[in-house]
Amino acid sequence: MTDSHKMGISERKEREKEQKRSLMLEAAEALILEKGLDNLNMTEVADRAEVSKGSLYQYFESxxxxxxxxxxxxxxxxxxxxxxxxxxxxxxxxxxxxxxxxxxxxxxxxxxxxxxxxxxxxxxxxxxxxxxxxxxxxxxxxxxxxxxxxxxxxxxxxxxxxxxxxxxxxxxxxxxxxxxxxxxxxxxxxxxxxxxxxxxxxxxxxxxxxxxxxxxxxxxxxxxxxxxxxxxxxxxxxxxx
Amino acid sequence: MTDSHKMGISERKEREKEQKRSLMLEAAEALILEKGLDNLNMTEVADRAEVSKGSLYQYFESxxxxxxxxxxxxxxxxxxxxxxxxxxxxxxxxxxxxxxxxxxxxxxxxxxxxxxxxxxxxxxxxxxxxxxxxxxxxxxxxxxxxxxxxxxxxxxxxxxxxxxxxxxxxxxxxxxxxxxxxxxxxxxxxxxxxxxxxxxxxxxxxxxxxxxxxxxxxxxxxxxxxxxxxxxxxxxxxxxx
DNA sequence: TCAAAAAATGACCGATAGTCACAAAATGGG
DNA sequence: CCCATTTTGTGACTATCGGTCATTTTTTGA
CATH class of the missing domain: 1.10.357.10 (Tetracycline Repressor, domain 2)
Structure with missing residues (x-):
């Protein structure tokens, strides 16, 4: 396996990670529009983004x-x-x-x-x-x-x-x-x-x-x-x- | 016991209640100054005001x-x-x-x-x-x-x-x-x-x-x-x- | 094919707003 | 002064939610 191949993989992973992060942000934005920031709930964000809470916390510290x-x-x-x-x-x-x-x-x-x-x-x-x-x-x-x-x-x-x-x-x-x-x-x-x-x-x-x-x-x-x-x-x- | 006496009592009670409410507010204000509104904690407010939490909730709904x-x-x-x-x-x-x-x-x-x-x-x-x-x-x-x-x-x-x-x-x-x-x-x-x-x-x-x-x-x-x-x-x- | 690495999961924990059954205190008639 | 009734006070308890982590699932790459 060549270096460039490895590079390609890690780049793709980076892209995918950024896409998922973006999806999660969009889920949160939608929920803020619906229910207000003060009623934003991390479990709901995770559900809306179709990931688990743990996963959400892998993309955002808090x-x-x-x-x-x-x-x-x-x-x-x-x-x-x-x-x-x-x-x-x-x-x-x-x-x-x-x-x-x-x-x-x-x-x-x-x-x-x-x-x-x-x-x-x-x-x-x-x-x-x-x-x-x-x-x-x-x-x-x-x-x-x-x-x-x-x-x-x-x-x-x-x-x-x-x-x-x-x-x-x-x-x-x-x-x-x-x-x-x-x-x-x-x-x-x-x-x-x-x-x-x-x-x-x-x-x-x-x-x-x-x-x-x-x-x-x-x-x-x-x-x-x-x-x-x-x-x-x-x-x-x-x-x- | 006269009506006016009764009135005097209920008025005094009202005053005392207002005073206690005021004391609780002051406790909360002090805590906001110290730690910020976002770190305001009802139990701490109660402690600072030297009342119990239940008492605090008798004076403020939430x-x-x-x-x-x-x-x-x-x-x-x-x-x-x-x-x-x-x-x-x-x-x-x-x-x-x-x-x-x-x-x-x-x-x-x-x-x-x-x-x-x-x-x-x-x-x-x-x-x-x-x-x-x-x-x-x-x-x-x-x-x-x-x-x-x-x-x-x-x-x-x-x-x-x-x-x-x-x-x-x-x-x-x-x-x-x-x-x-x-x-x-x-x-x-x-x-x-x-x-x-x-x-x-x-x-x-x-x-x-x-x-x-x-x-x-x-x-x-x-x-x-x-x-x-x-x-x-x-x-x-x-x-x- | 399979072992190591990365990512995903959800049961669990701690903190805190809010409740409630009970206790203490104040009231007022006798 | 005593006692029944009402008012006020109390803190253990519950529910909710942010955040964690041991475990499982998926991906990687030789």
């Missing part, structure tokens, strides 16, 4: 690790979509808008992914030194998304569409945090059955997001640009492949 | 109910502080600033309360018809806080400090959501030991929050007011006490 695996997919996907925005030849301020829209539609289209991302955020405050294969990867992905926001702002400051009196990184952080707040509200609105401000006020999400963008636009635009973005809708420019 | 009890205290306190802001005779846009600052300092000063509030948010998406005595009260409190924001905006539109092209309630919702995003970031920064954008970027929270306010100020101010709030710090105007 329940935390499993959810972080989903978060890893999520942040990877989101980052890819955001990076694609940056390839477009548009004014910086418009790129910022599009990044926001991308984030928003990502969350509404993949609530279970956003749920996993919230779980990840939560972990960071709670657990003392958890170790998961996916933690680093998640952080790197998020870092990449954030860097895209910084780039968009820098582009905007270069092309004169964004007020350069702000520090780019600081502004990026503000936009990231505020977008997160908006997106969280959208998520909650979509996934909550109980009391909820939006319905009560008769406000629709789309209009809300448009006005958020308008406010941001006014807040960060240069004097020359003010008013340009007042009545445009950026809600449509979502990153649907 | 662990969820206990945490919602903390959330109830939290939202009550926050609402009180925000309402106090509104009693001041200031331009509307400044009231908006102060509400934001109040929220921010509330969270940094009472991380365990904010944690309980996040738990409450989480419940709404997860659980199918949980029943807790505190759920309604929490919602009412949050509603009150939100109403304060609407009031501040209406005041600002009246006195000409806030651009009245927005719908007041919609703008309030935007400010609420974005503030929540900023405050969440501050919370995470303060309570996370791991990887964290802020330290890495060498940005300090105070400056970040000031610039958030500046951006908001630009975004919602009337033309006449633009530039007035550019370099002011609203971070200090927190509702201590």
């Amino acid at each position: 329940k935390t690790d499993l959810v972080l695996g989903i978060c890893n997919k999520a942040t990877g996907l989101l980052t890819k979509e955001i990076q694609k925005v940056l390839t477009q030849d548009k004014p910086g301020i418009e790129l910022v808008h599009m990044i926001g829209s991308t984030f928003m539609s990502f969350v509404t289209q993949h609530p279970e992914y956003f749920r996993a991302m919230k779980f990840h955020d939560n972990l960071k405050e709670t657990s003392d030194l958890e170790d998961s294969t996916f933690l680093d990867s998640c952080s790197t992905n998020m870092q990449s998304s954030f860097t895209c926001m910084v780039r968009a702002i820098q582009i905007g400051m270069q092309d004169g569409s964004i007020n350069s009196s702000y520090d780019p990184k600081e502004l990026a952080l503000i936009l990231w945090a505020t977008s997160h707040g908006m997106v969280s509200m959208a998520y909650q609105h979509q996934n909550t059955q109980h009391f909820n401000l939006l319905n009560e006020l008769g406000i629709n999400l789309k209009s809300l997001f448009e006005n958020f963008m308008k406010m941001i636009g006014c807040g960060i635009a240069t004097e020359a640009q003010k008013g340009n973005y007042d009545s445009q809708s950026f809600f449509e420019t979502n990153g649907t492949n | 662990k969820t109910d206990l945490v919602l009890g903390i959330c109830n205290k939290a939202t009550g306190l926050l609402t009180k502080e925000i309402q106090k802001v509104l009693t001041q005779d200031k331009p509307g846009i400044e009231l908006v600033h102060m509400i934001g600052s109040t929220f921010m300092s509330f969270v940094t000063q009472h991380p365990e309360y904010f944690r309980a509030m996040k738990f409450h948010d989480n419940l709404k998406e997860t659980s199918d018809l949980e029943d807790s005595t505190f759920l309604d009260s929490c919602s009412t409190n949050m509603q009150s806080s939100f109403t304060c924001m609407v009031r501040a905006i209406q005041i600002g539109m009246q006195d000409g400090s806030i651009n009245s092209s927005y719908d007041p309630k919609e703008l309030a919702l935007i400010l609420w959501a974005t503030s929540h995003g900023m405050v969440s970031m501050a919370y995470q920064h303060q309570n996370t030991q791991h990887f964290n954008l802020l330290n890495e970027l060498g940005i300090n929270l105070k400056s970040l929050f000031e610039n958030f306010m500046k951006m908001i100020g630009c975004g919602i101010a009337t033309e006449a007011q633009k530039g007035n709030y550019d370099s002011q710090s609203f971070f200090e105007t927190n509702g201590t006490n």
